[in-house]
Amino acid sequence: MADEKMQLPKDAFEPLQATEQLNSERIAAPSLTFLQDAWRRLKKNKAAVISLWVLVVIIILAVGSIWFSPRNPNAQNAAYANLPPKIGGGFWGFDGKANIAGAVVDAYKQAGVPKGTYYILGTDYLGRDLLSRILFGTRISLLVAFVATFFDLVIGVAYGMISGWYGGRVDTIMQRVLEVISSVPNLVVVILMIVVFKPGIFSISMAIAITGWITMARLIRAQTLKMKDQEFILAARTLGESTRKIALKHLLPNLSSTIIIQLMFTIPTAIFFEAFLSFIGIGISAPNASLGTLLNDGYKTFRFLPYQMWYPAAVLSIIMIAFNLLADGLRDAFDPRTRG
C-alpha cells in the first residue's frame, strides 16, 4: 500500500559522536602535500641527499668567504708567485716542493717565505692565495648561475605558460620566435651584451639568461598544453576563476616539479658556459675570478704548475656532479611513475 507508512522503532537509529564520524574516514598516514611527498622520496636517494649537503656546504663556504676568507683573494705578493700547496710542516702533496727543470726544490725556501707561512692550495702568478681565489671564484660562478637561473625562471616559465595556455595563433607565433632565438648562437648574444653593457658579471649573466630560458619555455609550454584540458583546470574555469588566478594558483604549483628539475640543469649549464667564455677570453674581468677564469689560467701552466688547474677543476666537477645527481634525484622524486 502506498499510503501505508513504514513503521520503524524509535531506537533503530542512534546519533553518532561528531568526532567518530571523521575518524573512520581518516587515512592512517599523515597527509602530505606534493612537495612534502617528493621530499620524503628524495631523502631515500642517498646520492641526491649527499649532493644536496655537498652543495649546501659549498654555498656556505663560498658565501662565508666574504667575511671569513683565509686570505684576501686579491692581495698580491709578486715575490710569492706560483708557490705550490703546503700545509703546516708539509706532507705528501702539500710539501711546498716544486719540480723546476727536472730538480725538486723547496719553492718556499727559494722565495724566502718565512717559516709558519704557508698556502694550503698554493699561490697564483701574482702570489695570491689560491684557496681564497677558488672560494671567491666559486662565489662568482654561483652568482652568475643564480642570476641566469632567475631569469630562466621568470622569462622561461611565463613565456611557456602564455604560449601553452593561449594556444592557436599566439602559440604559433611565440614558437617561431623561440625557434629564431634558439638558432642564434649564444656567443653572438654574449658579444652583443659585452658591447652594449660593460663587460663583467652582469652582462655575462644576462647573456646566459637571454639564451638559457629556451628549454624551460619549451618544457613549460608542453606541460601547460597537457594540463589545460585536465579536469582541475576545467573545474576552475567553470567556477569562473580569472586566468591569472588559474595560472598562479593551479597551473604553477603543478608545474613546480618540471621547473625545479630544469633549474637544477640550468645552474650547471650556466657555470659551464661561463667557463667556456673565460676560455675564449671574454669571461669575467680581472681581478674578479670565476671557476672558469681560474681554470683557464690553470690549464695554460698545467705542465709546470698542475695544482693551479687541478683544484679549480676539482671544485667545478664536484659542483657539476652534485647538481646533476640532485637533479636526477629530484626527477625521480617528482615522477609519479616512480612513486613507491
Add this chain to the structure above:
Amino acid sequence: MWKQVKKIGLVAAAGVMVVPLAGGVSTAKAASLAKNQTFKMMVPTELTSMDNSKTTDLYAATIQNNTGEGLYRLTSKNKAVPALAKSVVKSTNNGLQYTFHLRHSKWSNGTPVTAQDFVYSWQRTVTPKTSSQYAFLFEGIKNAAAIADGKKQPSELGVKAIDDYTLQVTMEKPVPYFDLLMANPTFFPQNKKVVEKYGSEYGTTSAKQVYNGPFKLTKWNGTNLKWTLVKNKDYWDKRKVKLNKIQYQTVKDPSTALNLYQSGDLDDVTLSSEMAKQSANNKDKVIRKMASTFYLEYNQKKIPAFKNKKIRQAISLTINRQKLAKDVLSDGSTAAKGYVPEGLANDPKNGKDFSAEAQGAAEKAAVAYNMKKAKKLWAEGKKEVGIKKLNVELMGDDKDSSKKILEYMQNSMEKLPGLKVTNQNLPFKTRLSRSVDGKFDMVMTAWNGDFGDPITFMDLLTSTNSYNNGKWRNASYDKNVSASKNANAANPDARWQNLLDAENTLMTEQGVAPVYQQNEFHLVNSKVKGIVYHQTGASYDYKTTYIAK
C-alpha cells in the same frame, strides 16, 4: 701603429740577430750543413693577405720579405745592402732624386723583373682605389699624398722607368730613412700581368701571385693554418739560399706550442708570459726585442680630475715597472724608460739612442716607483681638485698578458687612499673603438713604431691627432712636434732637439704614463743558424738561414 696590427716598421737601430752575420752562410761550409734543410716555424696567427699593397700585419710582411725582393735588403744592423738594385745609391739634387740601376732577375713565372714592375706596384699602392692602409709610407715621394687624396692621377707619382732596368724616384722633400723604405715589402715590385689577371683575388692564395724572392709560397689556400716556403729556383742569388723549405704552422695555444717544440715538431715558437716564465732557464731561449711601448692614457675629457698633473703623476708613481716587467710579464719585456722606446732611432749628430739621450733626471723620476711621493702628490692633487674619492675604470686588451698587467696595476694604484679602480678587459678591436670614441677612464694602450724615427710615436699625442685618446693638450709639445715636421724638416739637428724637447714635456707633464717596452720570448732550435732579425718591420730574413748538423 697599433699593437697587433703591426706592420713594417723601419727601425734604424741595431737589430737583434742570432748569429753574427759576417756574410751569414758563406761562413757555413757545406760540410756543416744538415742533410734536411727544413725549418719549422710557428706563427700565432693566420696569413691574411699576400698582396703587398694591402697587408697590414707583421707576419705577412715577414713572408713577403722572404718571397719577394725589392731594391735593397737589410742586414741585421739595419744597413741597406743591394738586392735588385746593383748598388746602394746616393741621392742627387739635394736628396730629391734617386736613380737605381737594376740587375737582371726573373719572376717565378719566367718573365723578367723590370723597372716598370716597380712603377706599377707603387702607383697601385698609392691609388685610393686600392685602399692600401700603408700608402702613407710613400709620403715624401713626389705627389704621393695628393694621389692618395684623389687630387692627382697615379701616373703623376714621382717614380719613372727610364728603361727596363733604370728606375728614377723624385722626392717632394728629403726623407732621411729612404734607404730603409726601399727594403720594405710595401715597396717591392709587382708583376702587372699577374695582378691584372687575378684582379681582386690577387694575393689571396699562393697560386694567385708570382715571386721574385729567395723562396716561393706554396700550400696556402688563403685561410688555412699552414703553408710552406720552398726555395725559389728562379731567384737571382739562389746560391746563397740554403734552406729547402720553411714550414709555417699557426699555433694559437701556447701550451700546444711548447709541447710541439719539445717534441721536435717545431724549431721556433713564441711563448706567452706564463709559459715564458716557466721556460726562463731554457737554453734555447731567445728574446726578440721590439720597438713598441705600452702606455697608460688618462681620459681628461671624461674624468676632470685627470686634468690635474699631480693626480696623473701620483698614479704613474705607484707602478713598479721593473717588477711588472720582470715578475709579472717575465717574457723579456723591459720597464719603459720613456715614451719613445729604446733602440728606435739614433741622434744624427752623435749616434746616441733617442731614449737614452732623453733620459734626464726629470724623465727618470717620471717613470720611477715611489709610493711615498705618490701618496703625497695624490693628497695634494685631491685637495687642488676638491675631491675625496675617485672611482675609475682601467681598460685594456683581453690577452692574458694584458689581463695580468691590469690586475697588477689596479692593485698598485689602489694603494692610493680613496682611489678605486675597476678593470675592463676587452677584445682588441672593441678596446680600440672605445678608446677612439673616448668611452674610457684610463686605458692601457700600445704603439709599434712604423719607421725608425721618433716622430712615428710623437705624432700620436698632438692635440689634434685622433689617436690622442686621452685628449691631453700641451701647446709646447704641439709646437715642437710641428716644428720638427715643417720648419726644421731639413735641419736634422734642430729637428732632433725639437723631438727631445717634446719627449721631455710629455714625460714631465705626464701626458701619458709609459709602462713597458714589449719583447717577444722565443725558443729556437740551436741548430738553426743565420736568422736575420730586425726590431720592427719585416722582422725576419731567412735568405741566409741554414740548419747545422
Add this chain to the structure above:
Amino acid sequence: MRKYILKRVLYMLLTLFLIATITFFLMKLLPGTPYQNQDKMSASQIHMMNVQYGLNKPVWQQYLIYIFGMVHGNLGISFQFSSQPVSYLIATRIGPSLQLGIQAMIVGSILGILLGAIAAIRKNTWADTLATLLAILGMSIPNFVFAVLLQYILGFKLKLFPIALWDNFSSSILPTIALAMMPLAETARFMRTEMIDVLNSDYIMLARAKGLTQAGVVWHHALRNSLIPVITLAGPLAVNLMTGSMVVENIFSIPGIGEQFVKSITTNDYPTIMGVTMVYSLMLVVVILIVDILYGIIDPRIRLSGSEVNA
C-alpha cells in the same frame, strides 16, 4: 607527410630569414670597420674602402644587398682577410669541423648508448654506479681540460698520437675523443633512463614471459625501442659540438670554422660573424628538421599530420 615536410621547410626558411635580419641589424649596432689604420689613410682612401665593402650606402640598402647576396651564396668580404669572400672562408674551413663533429657524434653516441644500456641492464649494481659516474664526469669537466690532458699524456708523454696539427686521420683522434666526451655523457644518461622505462614496460614483460632470453629481450626489443627518444638528443648535441669544437680546434691547431668564429668575434670581423652565424643556424634548423622527420618515421606512435611535432 610531404605536406608536413613542405610546411616545415617553409618555416625553416622564414626562421633563417629572420635570423639573417636580426643579426644584420645587431651587427650594424656594433663598432667595427675593415680598416686597421684609419688615422693614416686619406679621406679618399677610406671612401674607396667603404665603397669596396659597400659601407657607403644607407643601411636599408646594405641590408637588401646582404639578403640578396646571401640567397646567391655571397656573404660579403671578410674584414680580417683582405679580399677574401666570407663564403670562401667558410667553405675552406668547414671541412675539419664537420669531420670532427661527425666523428665525435658517432663515437660519443655509440659509446654512450653502450654505457647507458649496461647501466640500465645492471641497474643499481656497481656497473651502473660506475657508468653513471663516468657519464656525469664527462659532463662536469670542461673540454679544454680534457683536451690539454689528452694532448699531454697521450700525445706528448706516450707519443701515441700527434700532439696537434691537422695532417691525417691520426691527428683527428685526440680532438675527436675530447669532443666526444659531451655527447657520450649525455647519451649515456638519456639512454639509461629510457632503457629502464622500456625494460619495465608490458611488452618486455610479455617477451620475457614468452621465454625470450635476457640477451634476446635486450637486443631485439629494449635497445631498439629506447633508441628512438635518444635521437631527439641529436639537435642539442649538434649545438654543443659547435661550441665545443671552437675550444678543441684552438688547442689542437685545427683549421676549422669554430676557431675562426672566435677569431672573427675578437677582431670585430662582422661579415664573418654574420656568415658563420648563418651557417650554424642553417645546420641547426636542418638537424632539428631531420630529427623530427626521422622521429616520425621510426616511431609508429607518432603520426605527422600538418601539425608540428615538438621534440
